[in-house]
Amino acid sequence: MSEPNSQKAFPVSWEQFHRDTRALTWRLTAGTRKYKAIVCITRGGLVPALIIARELNIRLIDTICIASYHDYKEQGAAQVMKGVGPELADLAADGGSEILLLDDLVDTGKTARIVRDMLPKAHFATVYAKPMGRPLVDTYVTEVSQDTWIYFPWDMGLSFQPPIAG
């Protein structure tokens, strides 16, 4: 879903994103599964990948690079520009059972479907989830409604706020 269709705004600060991503890590450590590598979906997945890699002491990190083309209102076709690299070939061979797959959020689930097809046995985690994409995620922290647009700190800056009373 693209921003102009959405009605509610959910702005997230760096501090909140860090806190929510740490909460995601706690959830991931509650299970018995151990991960040898992180694969993050660029670009939004790069930020949780840094935080979680630090917490779980994982140093083998790769990317799946996907570009979604947006026209005015609709999400367009998604193009995989880069898959997992040859260094992860052994770990990917069984479908990725020892790989932690990360993104910042799942919305319609379109991106999630592509990466799940590529690594069907990887554990897929996102910090935020909307209802349409939620069934495709193994672990997430916060659910927001489908008509909410999440504003990430890397997309925002400080700006003047007019007084509420006008």
Ligand SMILES: O=P(O)(O)OC[C@H]1O[C@H](OP(=O)(O)OP(=O)(O)O)[C@H](O)[C@@H]1O
């Ligand atoms: O569930 P979906 O409807 O597929 O949407 C979720 C995807 O959309 C955003 O990425 P975006 O394509 O905007 O690119 P970016 O990560 O490079 O900002 C987000 O980071 C997810 O990857």
Ligand SMILES: Nc1nc2[nH]cnc2c(=O)[nH]1
């Ligand atoms: N920043 C941002 N990107 C998205 N891509 C798909 N949904 C969203 C969203 O709610 N926020």
Ligand SMILES: [Mg+2]
């Ligand atoms: Mg993304």
